Amino acid sequence: MGKIDLTKAELNYERFRDLAKDRGLSERERIGFPEHYRSGYEDAILDDIALKLEFAFRKDSSLLDIGCGASPMTSALFARAQAHNIAITANDSPEMLSLIKSDVLFTKLPGKFPDVLENALEVTSGGYDLLLCYSVLHYIIVDGSVFDFVDAVCLALKPGGTALIGDIPNLSKRRRFFTSEAGIAFHKEFMKTDEPPAVDHYEVHRNAIDDAVLFAIVARAHANGNDAYVVPQPRTLPMFNRRDDIIIQRR
Template structure:
């Protein structure tokens, strides 16, 4: 069952889907000025997941922006099995745009509505969770359930993670403040000063604070104990939020 945080987190996307605001960079949680950077994001995803060697992909929280278009079209063109999971309002829009024998759309709020899918025998070479994990209040449980669908030898990329501690480390530096001022097109003296990352975390209530260093460490330790290789990866500099976000790659060994 969704809690209030989760219900509130998806409201903007429900409204955009109802208004048919498909294909916009903003519909994927990025800013309008980042339009066009999906090409860099897609290249980064392909490299980290080694998609050229993959026959099947599960995209959890696919969305309906330009990145979703690239991923779905890639699966169709390259004849790779693609399963795309998102809230009903998003999936209904995608179904009006794409239809192919190797493409499947699943609707619901993962993992709460995914019992039948999770219990099915189908597994994937690749699983993508891009800029999604901060919309849940139980990120570790989300990742653990998703990993059930990974084949032995498969790769799962949890990407664009807005680690609040990482963001705080960056924005409490002079370089971070200058970057923020330039990005937001505001004077430097309007950018808050934080004494350290803990000060940033304390003073910013609009962050999902369960997405933090502790979560990253828990994923590393526990999934390695489960038999996965786990890597924390930086984002390329040409990605929209590379200064404040990071990725995790899971590789299932057995």
């Protein structure tokens, strides 16, 4: 397989299966990130995940990691969960699951979520205390309904459980950022140019996630009888100014 421009590649579940088999890619590249996007940021990302899922208060619980990938962050996340005696069920393609390097025992759940919801509930009867879907939602909705995904997340949680759908690219937030003074300065520095970024607030981007999609997800979770929130990322994360998180708490 030839070199891939991951900043422009159109990715979905099947395409990630191909990336998992490409030995020419680094561990970060095969989960869809150019090397410099994640390198050096994993600890800050994990700190944020552990805080939002309240690992410290969830000892002896269960975690379903949807689209877990196989990267240094995957292994580090499993180690952090183990430190709190959190049992892990890892969901991804068979090809990606086979590449995970970890000394931590975990259950493999191969297949595309939410298609494997019933299998997930067979692994942990009654549902999961915690659910994580990080940097994956924008790929999941390419192949299916965002509402089907949210419904499945709610069903996968046990009462009192918490889901973090994290690192969601928000087109609306990106547009707001790149029309701000800070965003224009960021663009000029990053691109080594004197030209401001071109921003069209009404350009249609198919399969993109924006404010409307995020708040529709929150509304759907509310309709299912749960609490849900759009929450910001801390400044320590690499794309905090263009991405958002969603937390769902099952009642």
